Each structure stands twice: as structure tokens, then as C-alpha cells.
Amino acid sequence: MKPLSATAGSRPVIHGSLGFDQLRDRLAAGLPEEFAALPAGLDLSIAEGAEDRTTDTVERVTGRTDGAPRRAGRCTSRSPNATLR
Template identity: 45%
Template sequence: MSCALADGKSHDTAHVITGPQALSYDDLAAILSRVSGRSIRHVHVTPDEAQRHLQDSGMPETYARFLTILDTLIRDGAEDRVTDTVRRVTGRAPRDFESFARAHLDVWR
């Protein structure tokens, strides 16, 4: 997306950047498991549990609540979409998550 930042003319929009698939947290865990050779799973917790965990990690209550609300909206499908932004702005197809994970394998092991 660097060309969107470096273009002389403003794109005059908020770019919604996605990969070629809308993936759930469980999908991501399955891909990371396959790529890393490790068992990685997404642990489903309630919004209250998530907020408590964030606060116990030192996050202020208001921000923890905000992030938990966003996460709940995302979990419930608020961002289940795929856009053509990467192709439209760069002229190249977006990279899928598995290719990204394989390219950064050292991080997942």
C-alpha cells in the first residue's frame, strides 16, 4: 500500500485493505497449525473474560471494554468482507494468509 501513501495525488478515501479471503479466528489457527507444524488453537472466551484478561494485563478498563466490543462485532461478522483495494491500488493480487504465514515461518515456530 506504499503507493497509496506515496502517490502525488490523494486517493481521497479510507482504504479497506483485505486479503483474498475473509477468515475466522479458527481458520487462522488451522492455517498456522498447518504451516508451523504445531497445534495452535483459538480459545473462545466470553466478552467479560476477554475484558478481564486485558485489564489484568494492565490495560485501562475503558480501552479494554472498547477492544472487547470491537472483537465481539468482528466475531459476529461485522468485517466479513473481501475488497479489491490491493489490486485496484497496486495492480497486484493480495497475498493469502497461508502464503504470508509461510513467508514468515520463523515467527510461528
């Protein structure tokens, strides 16, 4: 897969996939290696489909079965108590 790239101000930002060893080694630069292996292992499991599942929760809560999202309202206030219009 081709890495995604963008800029943040004048600095380039590139997002690419890392394998288990690469991620573990990068995390181990600031963490003990034994601990760095834990999130790297979780990332690998997720990449291999460990969290690839769906439920019927949205259908049960919304009553919608067509999968089409509803258009969200537009919030015109920055207040945390604002309502959608």
C-alpha cells in the first residue's frame, strides 16, 4: 500500500504501515522492549482481522436497516450545550 502523505505547516507528514518488528523497535526507543511488544502485537492482531466484526447494535438502536446514514444536522454554536439544527 502506498503511504499517505500530507503537510503540517511546512513539515511533511507521511503515514505508512509498519510491521511488528518495526513498530516494536520504534516504540522501544521510549519504552522497555518487553512492553513495546504488547501494543505492536495488538496492532498486528488487528491488522490480521481480530477486530473485524459487525453487530446489529446500530440497527437495533436506530431502527434503520438500509445502511444509509442520515444527514446530520448542522451545529452553528461552539457551546457544548448547543443543539443541532
